[in-house]
Amino acid sequence: MKIEHVAIWAKDIDKVCDFYRKYFNGEVQPLYHNPAKQFTSRFVTFEDGARLEVMHRPDVGTEAMFHVKRPQGECSAHTCMGIAEPQDVGHEVSQPFQAQHEQGQHLGYAHLSFSVGSKEEVDRLTQKMSDEGIQIVGQPRTTGDGYYESVVLDPEGNRVEVTV
Structure with missing residues (x-):
């Protein structure tokens, strides 16, 4: 068994793909576009067969990503996952997340x-x-x-x- 590929979201697919091509000899594959889902992606393939999928969708990355303190039982699916909704502006941001954010670290994908x-x-x-x-x-x-x-x-x- 092997990991088939890793995927990351990006605002600018071509700029990100060019970075991996230029510095790590990745071969950038053709653009895939699904107009119904407003989704685009490119794979970058490396000489050992590893692949990185660089993806974009206009709605990804536009929401504020921070934990919002709310009374128990009052969180939506998004705020329970740490994604602030527009009505959350002005709510208190949790301390553990602020410390992680300032250090540039978070749970999940690291490097x-x-x-x-x-x-x-x-x-x-x-x-x-x-x-x-x-x-x-x-x-x-x-x-x-x-x-x-x-x-x-x-x-x-x-x-x-x-x-x-």
């Missing part, structure tokens, strides 16, 4: 990791990205569990580890 083969390549690629304006959030280093890696953000803020 993608690409093995580039050597420490020297981690250093070279990280420097190239930095020189080209890609945000580096973790300089190359050996982690406590023995990985040599850097951490960068793709064009929409998704964390990407560059490792040996």
